[in-house]
Amino acid sequence: MTIPAVTLNNGVQMPQIGLGTWPLKDHDAAPVMVTAIEAGYRHIDTAFRYGNQRGVGQGVRDSGIAREELFITSKLDGEFQGENRAIAGLDACLQQLQMDYVDLLLIHWPLPQRNDYVSTWKTFETLVASGKVRSIGVSNFTPAHLDHLLAETTICPATNQIQLSPRITRPDQVAYGRAHGIVTVSWSPLGQGSDLLSDPTLQAIAQKYGKTTAQVVLRWNIELGLVPIPKSSNPVRLVQNLDIFDFALTSAEIAAITALDTGAEKRVDSDVDGH
Template sequence: MSIPAIPLNTGASIPQVGLGTWPLDDAQAADAVAAGIEVGYRHIDTATKYGNEAGVGDGIRRSGVPREELFVTTKLDGTFQGDDRAIDGLRAALERLGADYVDLLLIHWPLPQRDEYVSTWRTFEKLHADGLARAIGVSNFKPAHLDRLIAETSVVPAVNQIQISPAITRLEQRACDDTHGIVTQSWSPLGGGSGVRSLLAEPVIVAVAERLGRTPAQVVLRWHVQQGLVVIPKSSDPARLAENLDLFSFELSTDDMAALTTLDEGPDAGVDSDRSGH
C-alpha cells in the first residue's frame, strides 16, 4: 500500500506512518522490522536508549529492501548532550545499525536543567553538514525550548517528536511547530504508557470503530494522520502491523474527530519534558 509522505524543511520527505520499536529488544526488533517492511512500512523509528539499534539494522537487512528506500530515525539521549558528544554517539549508532547515515537524528529530550541542548544542537548541525544525518530534529521540546534553539543556532529542526493522542492533544506545541515549519510526530499515539490511560477501550472510540468497520487502533491512528501528524505506532504482531498501516482507505467525519478530542485530559497530561530525567 502507498503511504503518503510529509515534506520536511530539508527538501526531503518523511512517510506519514512509521514503525515504533520501543521497548523491543534486538531479537524482537529484528523480527518486527523485517515483518513491518514486508507489509509496507518504509519508516522505522529507534533510539540509542532503546538498546535495539542492532536489531533494527538486522531487520532492515533481512527485509531485502534497499537502504535508500527506507527512512530510519534514531535519537541520542542525555549521555550525548554537550559539545561534540553526539559525534561519537551517532557513529556508534550507525555502527550498530550497519548504516552510513540516518534519515533523521533527534535530540531525545531537551533536559533543560542541564542547559546543554543548544550546544548539542550545534553538534547535530555538524553531523547534518557531514551527511551522517540527512535531517535533524528534536523530541519532547516545548515552545520555549524551540524558540531558544532557533534564536541561537542556524538550522531549524525538521521534526519535533512529542507525546500526542486524543487524550494529550498538545495544541500549543503543535502550533509552535507549525509556525516554524517543523513537522510534528506523535509518539505513544494510542495512549497508554507514560502518564495517560490506554484509549482503545474508550466507548467513544469503540463506537466510531464499530460504525466504520475498523479497529479502535485504526480510528485513533486515523485521527492523527487526518490532522497532518506523522505517527509511529509500535507492534510486533504481523496482523496488527498491517492493520496499523491501513489508515488511508477511510476517513473520520468532523463529528468523529471532535468526539475523539473530547478525551483530552488537558495541558498537564502526559510526560513533562522539563522534569524528565530520561
C-alpha cells in the first residue's frame, strides 16, 4: 500500500496518515508498533509526556524497518519550555527512543499563561541546525498564538496538531494553516471512538462505499488536506484505518460531514486547559 505524502513548508515529506500512540505506555507500545509497521504505517506520533517513547523505539527496532523509512513526531511539554530548555528535552526524547533524530518536534501546548512559547520556539529554531530534528512545529496553537509566534521568530511552524474531528472542525485554525503553509494534523480524529462513529450521516456514507464510519471520517481528513493520526492497538482496526485510499467522497458528502460540527462536542481549549 502506498500512503500519499504531504510536503511540509521546508520540503520534508510527511505520510498523510499517522499512528497515534497515546495512551500506550512503554510496556505495551512495542508490539503495537510492530503490528502497525507491518500493516503499512510509516508515520508515528509520540510525545515525552506519553511515557511510551522507550516502547515506541523498541517497537521500531523490533520491526526491522530502516529508520529513514519512518516519520517520527515527538513533542515537548511545559517541563522543557522556556529559553534553551528544549535542548535537554530533545536529547531526552532521543535517548528514550534510542534514535539519532526525530522528523518533527512540536511544542505540545502553547501554555499562554506562562508566556514562554516564543522563547521555546527560538530554541527550537536552533535545534534544526543540530541535525537532531528535521522539522519543527506546534500543537494546540490558536491563530492568535501563531500570529504572535510568526511576528517574533524566523521559522514558520511546519505543522499545527490540533483536536479535530467532524464534530470539532475548527475552520479558523484550518484556514489559518492553509494561508500560512502550516499543515494541520488532526488529533483525536475519531472522537476517541465515541458515538461519533455511529452518526447516521456517517453510517449512510459508509454503507454506500462499503467502508466503516471510521474510514469515512479518516477519508474526510484526507480530502480536506488534513493529516489524521488515529490511535489503535487492535490489529483489525489498525489495518482498516489505513485502508482509505481506494475511494473518494463527493463534495456534497464532504460538506455533510463538515456540517456535523454542532459545537456540542467537548473541546480542548488551549487558552483554558493549557495543560
